[in-house]
Amino acid sequence: MSVSAILLGVAQDGGLPQPGCNCPNCAAARANPALRQRVVSLGLVDEAAGRAWLIDATPDFPAQYDALTARAPLAGVLLTHAHMGHYPGLLWLGPEAMNARGLPLYATPRMAAFLRAHAPWSGLAAGGHVTLVEIAPGQEVALSPRLRVTPVAVPHRDEYSDTVAWLVRSPSRTLFYCPDIDHWRAFQPDLRAWLQRVGVDIALLDATFFSPDELPGRDLTQIPHPLARDTASLLADGDIEVAFIHLNHTNPLWRPGPERAWIEAQGLRVGAQGDVWRL
Numbered sequence: 414m415s416v417s418a419i420l421l422g423v424a425q426d427g428g429l430p431q432p433g434c435n436c437p438n439c440a441a442a443r444a445n446p447a448l449r450q451r452v453v454s455l456g457l458v459d460e461a462a463g464r465a466w467l468i469d470a471t472p473d474f475p476a477q478y479d480a481l482t483a484r485a486p487l488a489g490v491l492l493t494h495a496h497m498g499h500y501p502g503l504l505w506l507g508p509e510a511m512n513a514r515g516l517p518l519y520a521t522p523r524m525a526a527f528l529r530a531h532a533p534w535s536g537l538a539a540g541g542h543v544t545l546v547e548i549a550p551g552q553e554v555a556l557s558p559r560l561r562v563t564p565v566a567v568p569h570r571d572e573y574s575d576t577v578a579w580l581v582r583s584p585s586r587t588l589f590y591c592p593d594i595d596h597w598r599a600f601q602p603d604l605r606a607w608l609q610r611v612g613v614d615i616a617l618l619d620a621t622f623f624s625p626d627e628l629p630g631r632d633l634t635q636i637p638h639p640l641a642r643d644t645a646s647l648l649a650d651g652d653i654e655v656a657f658i659h660l661n662h663t664n665p666l667w668r669p670g671p672e673r674a675w676i677e678a679q680g681l682r683v684g685a686q687g688d689v690w691r692l
């Protein structure tokens with residue numbers, strides 16, 4: 414029996430298609446349901462323990478819950494931050510839907526304080542539907558005998574909470590899940606060196622935008638993310654498996670073309686819903 418990670422979605426917070434947008438990607442996804450994409454989330458499964466965990470509770474929580482619990486019962490949810498694609502799915506745990514009882518909800522102290530202070534999220538803990546488990550960045554926690562996780566502080570627009578990525582360790586391999594970050598400068602001396610130093614085998618990384626001209630009329634300095642093409646230049650032709658996630662609805666990497674071909678020529682790829690990694 415193995416430990417595994419399953420990619421339950423790839424899209425940025427608004428999904429694909431995104432309401433109010435008729436860009437080529439959104440128009441194609443409306444015309445062809447097979448092109449629709451769920452918001453990024455990662456499932457973790459320990460088959461020997463018979464338990465599964467969900468990183469981020471997205472607006473697509475019902476379908477992602479079903480996909481994950483087809484493998485093992487849900488034993489907890491881990492959060493990255495308080496932006497719209499990453500925690501609204503928690504509402505499904507409340508009395509109007511699942512009526513969960515004491516489900517562990519792993520969050521940083523600041524994220525936990527945000528949930529306790531604001532309805533309707535505050536009702537989840539007060540009503541006993543979730544049990545908030547506070548984990549400080551850098552603190553390792555054992556989810557099972559063969560699965561350990563560590564939140565890693567990352568720079569992001571932290572209006573409501575701080576933001577973390579997650580290191581996921583099994584006895585054999587280490588995975589780094591980082592759907593949202595402003596820039597890679599926090600990783601010293603550089604991203605590749607940091608990934609190698611902490612022993613990462615698989616990196617699932619923020620690729621919201623491929624280029625800065627995808628959103629005409631929007632100031633991307635107000636919504637900073639590392640460009641996928643720049644991240645690819647940092648990690649090309651390495652020995653770490655890299656899959657890009659958190660793609661905005663405008664991103665040309667959604668479809669075959671020169672941008673995707675260039676990424677693949679660097680020895681990297683775009684993540685796909687349903688991807689599974691044995692850990």
